[in-house]
Amino acid sequence: MTDKTGARETVLGRIRDALALAPKPDEQVERAYRTGRTLPAEERLDLLVDRLVDYKAVVHPCTAATTASTIARVLAARGARTVGVPAGLDRSWLAGFDGTVREDSPDVPAPRLNDLDGVVTASAVTCAETGTLFLDGSPDQGRRALSLVPDLHVCVVDLSTVEVGVPEALARLVPERPTTLISGPSATSDIELERVEGVHGPRTLDVVIRTDV
Amino acid sequence: MSSTFLGMPAAPPRAPYGEGNLRGDKKFPKAAHTELRNEQLRENLHRATHTIRAKRLAMTGELPDWEQLRAAGSAIKTDTMNRLPELLEQLEEKVTAAGGTVHWARDAVEANAIVTRLVEATGSSEVIKVKSMATQEIGLNEHLEERGIQAHETDLAELIVQLAHDKPSHILVPAIHRNRDEIRQIFLKGIPGVDPGLDSVPAHLAAAARAYLREKFMTTKVAVSGANFGIAETGTLSVVESEGNGRMCLTLPDTLITVMGIEKVLPRYSDLEVFFQLLPRSSTGERMNPYTSLWTGVTPGDGPQDFHLVLLDNGRTAALADSVGREALNCIRCSACLNVCPVYERAGGHAYGSTYPGPIGAVLTPQLAGMHEAKNDPNSSLPYASTLCGACFDACPVKIDIPSLLVELRHQHTEQSGTTAEKLAMKAAGAVMSRPKLYTNAQKAAGLGRVIAGRDRKISHLPPPFDGWSESRDTPAPPKQTFRSWLASAEGAATLRKAAAEGTGAPSHPSTGENPEEQR
Amino acid sequence: MRIGLFATCLGDTLFPDAVKATAIVLSRLGHELVFPPEQTCCGQMHVNTGYQREPVPLVRNFAEQFGDSAIDAVVMPSGSCAGSVRHQHEIIAERYGDRALRSGVARVKAKTYELSELLVDVLGTVDVGAYFPHRVTYHPTCHSLRMLHVGEKPLQLLRAVEGIDLVELPEADACCGFGGTFAVKNADTSTAMLQDKITHVTATGAAVCTAGDSSCLMHIGGGLSRIKSGTRTLHLAQILAATRTTPYDALTEAAR
Numbered sequence: 008m009t010d011k012t013g014a015r016e017t018v019l020g021r022i023r024d025a026l027a028l029a030p031k032p033d034e035q036v037e038r039a040y041r042t043g044r045t046l047p048a049e050e051r052l053d054l055l056v057d058r059l060v061d062y063k064a065v066v067h068p069c070t071a072a073t074t075a076s077t078i079a080r081v082l083a084a085r086g087a088r089t090v091g092v093p094a095g096l097d098r099s100w101l102a103g104f105d106g107t108v109r110e111d112s113p114d115v116p117a118p119r120l121n122d123l124d125g126v127v128t129a130s131a132v133t134c135a136e137t138g139t140l141f142l143d144g145s146p147d148q149g150r151r152a153l154s155l156v157p158d159l160h161v162c163v164v165d166l167s168t169v170e171v172g173v174p175e176a177l178a179r180l181v182p183e184r185p186t187t188l189i190s191g192p193s194a195t196s197d198i199e200l201e202r203v204e205g206v207h208g209p210r211t212l213d214v215v216i217r218t219d220v
Numbered sequence: 221m222s223s224t225f226l227g228m229p230a231a232p233p234r235a236p237y238g239e240g241n242l243r244g245d246k247k248f249p250k251a252a253h254t255e256l257r258n259e260q261l262r263e264n265l266h267r268a269t270h271t272i273r274a275k276r277l278a279m280t281g282e283l284p285d286w287e288q289l290r291a292a293g294s295a296i297k298t299d300t301m302n303r304l305p306e307l308l309e310q311l312e313e314k315v316t317a318a319g320g321t322v323h324w325a326r327d328a329v330e331a332n333a334i335v336t337r338l339v340e341a342t343g344s345s346e347v348i349k350v351k352s353m354a355t356q357e358i359g360l361n362e363h364l365e366e367r368g369i370q371a372h373e374t375d376l377a378e379l380i381v382q383l384a385h386d387k388p389s390h391i392l393v394p395a396i397h398r399n400r401d402e403i404r405q406i407f408l409k410g411i412p413g414v415d416p417g418l419d420s421v422p423a424h425l426a427a428a429a430r431a432y433l434r435e436k437f438m439t440t441k442v443a444v445s446g447a448n449f450g451i452a453e454t455g456t457l458s459v460v461e462s463e464g465n466g467r468m469c470l471t472l473p474d475t476l477i478t479v480m481g482i483e484k485v486l487p488r489y490s491d492l493e494v495f496f497q498l499l500p501r502s503s504t505g506e507r508m509n510p511y512t513s514l515w516t517g518v519t520p521g522d523g524p525q526d527f528h529l530v531l532l533d534n535g536r537t538a539a540l541a542d543s544v545g546r547e548a549l550n551c552i553r554c555s556a557c558l559n560v561c562p563v564y565e566r567a568g569g570h571a572y573g574s575t576y577p578g579p580i581g582a583v584l585t586p587q588l589a590g591m592h593e594a595k596n597d598p599n600s601s602l603p604y605a606s607t608l609c610g611a612c613f614d615a616c617p618v619k620i621d622i623p624s625l626l627v628e629l630r631h632q633h634t635e636q637s638g639t640t641a642e643k644l645a646m647k648a649a650g651a652v653m654s655r656p657k658l659y660t661n662a663q664k665a666a667g668l669g670r671v672i673a674g675r676d677r678k679i680s681h682l683p684p685p686f687d688g689w690s691e692s693r694d695t696p697a698p699p700k701q702t703f704r705s706w707l708a709s710a711e712g713a714a715t716l717r718k719a720a721a722e723g724t725g726a727p728s729h730p731s732t733g734e735n736p737e738e739q740r
Numbered sequence: 741m742r743i744g745l746f747a748t749c750l751g752d753t754l755f756p757d758a759v760k761a762t763a764i765v766l767s768r769l770g771h772e773l774v775f776p777p778e779q780t781c782c783g784q785m786h787v788n789t790g791y792q793r794e795p796v797p798l799v800r801n802f803a804e805q806f807g808d809s810a811i812d813a814v815v816m817p818s819g820s821c822a823g824s825v826r827h828q829h830e831i832i833a834e835r836y837g838d839r840a841l842r843s844g845v846a847r848v849k850a851k852t853y854e855l856s857e858l859l860v861d862v863l864g865t866v867d868v869g870a871y872f873p874h875r876v877t878y879h880p881t882c883h884s885l886r887m888l889h890v891g892e893k894p895l896q897l898l899r900a901v902e903g904i905d906l907v908e909l910p911e912a913d914a915c916c917g918f919g920g921t922f923a924v925k926n927a928d929t930s931t932a933m934l935q936d937k938i939t940h941v942t943a944t945g946a947a948v949c950t951a952g953d954s955s956c957l958m959h960i961g962g963g964l965s966r967i968k969s970g971t972r973t974l975h976l977a978q979i980l981a982a983t984r985t986t987p988y989d990a991l992t993e994a995a996r
Contacts, residue, residue: 208464688927
């Protein structure tokens with residue numbers, strides 16, 4: 008690219024000079040840490056639930072058949088009346104919800120998302136060992152602002168997308184997609200290095216796990 | 221290809237003197253002297269560091285492959301530094317292809333100018349900021365303010381520091397020196413319209429920050445962030461955070477400007493599988509931090525449509541040119557070394573005078589900004605602000621041998637300091653100790669210490685520069701007899717013969733090299 | 741085994757009792773001790789203060805004094821001096837030495853041990869036949885713990901001592917604040933660390949605080965002495981040297 012100031016060439020030149028002044032042998036990266044782990048479905052579920060609960064997410068196991076009733080129950084328990092959904096979400100999931108469903112689009116200004124009581128999204132992949140949900144902006148997960156601005160996030164996880172560890176989960180992602188890793192509700196450790204839940208992101212995270220999907 | 225590469229390589233310059241926050245105004249011992257007298261500070265630091273130590277150990281102990289992850293993290297970083305030019309060019313190409321714009325900044329002055337120009341081009345007079353060490357290092361907020369642009373820090377701890385007109389004292393938790401009661405006071409004074417009944421319950425303090433910043437997130441058109449990682453292979457950038465303020469800044473504004481040190485690049489997307497395990501467990505002692513964002517250039521319909529990446533040198537290439545010190549560039553800013561450091565725990569982060577405090581700061585700061593840039597440069601005291609206890613090395617997720625780096629920087633300092641009284645004393649000691657005859661004479665002279673010790677055989681006052689030592693420690697008087705004279709004495713021989721007889725083994729007696737009897 | 745004894749400059753001059761005790765323990769175990777008489781100092785203080793040219797003759801002297809292949813192992817009652825020999829001498833030799841020094845340093849480094857390492861790893865001994873009927877707390881010095889990784893070895897040796905009342909030191913792995921010239925250059929911070937260490941030591945109610953390094957013990961002992969604490973410091977070797985027939989008091993009286 009064009010660089011009128013020459014800063015690019017200067018910095019790259021400095022780096023080459025530095026490497027010439029202090030040359031090092033090639034480094035071989037040995038990856039002896041655990042990768043490619045698998046666990047039976049039941050153990051993956053137990054591990055995930057344990058980790059989600061530890062970080063104050065609320066877990067709701069269900070099946071494909073009870074997805075809609077579970078989501079309806081969760082939203083009702085939270086008192087959510089107006090709920091946002093990404094355009095590609097399976098709308099049958101909200102069949103049991105008697106409030107207002109607003110389909111998101113890029114034209115909706117972010118402050119309008121403030122008006123939502125909550126949001127329901129799917130997820131791309133989940134890491135059991137850390138209790139981490141990965142959202143990658145697919146049509147059933149929506150743009151990043153949607154799962155951020157409302158104070159309640161109900162996230163649906165299919166057990167088949169739950170991987171054991173971080174390497175296994177990352178391997179299923181498409182790098183170029185805007186991706187958010189979510190581990191529990193928003194929190195901070197900024198006051199005396201103690202974890203406190205509830206800052207700028209959703210203060211409530213409900214995870215609906217579909218154990219037969 | 222750079223023209224300088226074809227000729228003799230030149231030593232890259234340090235960060236410019238007087239720009240940014242890489243130098244305090246006092247040497248460490250003097251600054252620490254003041255901080256140590258702040259009882260509240262010491263109590264806060266003790267409490268916070270001890271809380272996090274236990275959490276970190278629990279989380280790192282949970283992974284059976286922790287050491288393998290550390291080894292891989294260290295190797296990936298070393299490999300990255302070896303291949304920095306090609307990786308940065310690849311990163312630039314990928315970010316550009318994904319709709320972003322890449323800028324290069326030789327130093328803090330240039331980076332500040334670039335960011336200011338980009339903000340001015342949007343017409344906005346304010347920016348929201350994600351906590352970022354790089355922008356703290358270059359003093360971006362101060363620079364923007366001079367140009368009439370207000371920077372709102374959105375990280376809770378950064379907000380506390382900003383509202384109190386204070387300075388950060390920790391890499392991860394810049395307000396670690398404040399406790400909940402102090403934070404309450406700062407919020408009552410600094411947040412317009414805050415509930416006057418606000419108490420000091422951490423959740424309520426966090427809620428107050430949420431309410432205050434929400435409107436800023438919704439209305440500010442420009443955000444400035446740093447980056448924890450930049451992936452050369454894909455052009456993907458990453459910010460690791462907890463509160464969601466990062467997601468707000470990275471998602472809601474129209475324009476995003478990310479300032480990233482050139483050493484933050486990683487070769488492959490899959491390398492994140494190592495660092496996403498190392499970083500949160502080492503820094504906040506969590507299996508995973510609440511939020512991590514990954515973005516690649518611009519995504520239509522999702523997030524800022526105008527994205528700029530500023531790649532910052534500011535002394536990093538000078539550090540890279542040091543074959544030993546280069547290792548400090550491997551740092552992923554987790555702050556585990558601060559949390560375990562006994563010196564940091566007592567003196568606090570402000571005593572280091574730099575954006576980067578603690579053990580890693582004591583090696584990184586002098587390498588970025590130099591330690592002989594002025595007479596009595598405060599940075600020259602940083603490599604000595606350590607007992608070399610090694611707790612930092614043990615805790616470092618990328619295995620930076622900080623004690624060895626400190627020793628190396630001390631050497632560089634003495635080499636550049638000319639002739640000092642200390643150097644003369646060290647030379648003299650070296651000369652005496654390398655000549656056994658002079659050495660034994662000196663041992664006899666040390667016996668004179670018995671004269672200044674009282675009848676209790678203690679020395680309780682010493683002249684400068686040892687007066688700081690003797691202020692709180694007695695020194696025993698040298699004994700009548702050195703070990704070697706005891707060993708050569710009839711008494712010594714008898715004692716060892718008796719010991720050998722007492723044991724079950726064969727009789728033993730000390731020998732002195734080839735011909736033991738001759739020495740007797 | 742033929743064992744070279746390095747007294748260390750501090751041990752030789754200021755704390756000979758610890759070196760005597762080391763010699764006594766090894767003699768009692770039936771080993772042949774060699775004390776190369778031209779030995780002086782390992783140069784640790786120089787290197788840790790930033791001086792690497794000045795200690796070159798010291799590094800050379802150490803390698804020459806202990807390089808003799810007739811010496812099977814080199815022992816010193818100091819974790820930090822052993823750490824210097826094992827980790828710093830090669831840096832000095834690499835930078836300011838010649839080929840002979842580099843190979844000399846490598847040879848001697850491979851057979852250099854701190855006392856507890858020699859006893860447990862090399863000699864395979866945990867019970868050295870000691871008797872010490874006192875309450876003792878152990879401070880693991882930083883270089884023993886984190887540079888040499890001696891781990892539990894000193895505690896294994898102490899647990900095997902007859903009659904000992906071994907009590908755990910709270911926050912044992914925290915540095916005492918000595919750090920060589922650190923205690924002089926950064927006396928205030930060092931003092932703050934020392935105060936916490938002393939608080940923990942006195943809280944154990946131990947009669948003796950022990951460690952594997954006379955330098956750290958000089959620091960802790962200096963602080964305990966200043967507050968007129970009833971706890972005194974003794975090198976690990978001094979506890980291991982005490983037996984029923986020659987108990988600790990007799991040892992010290994003989995040495996005075």
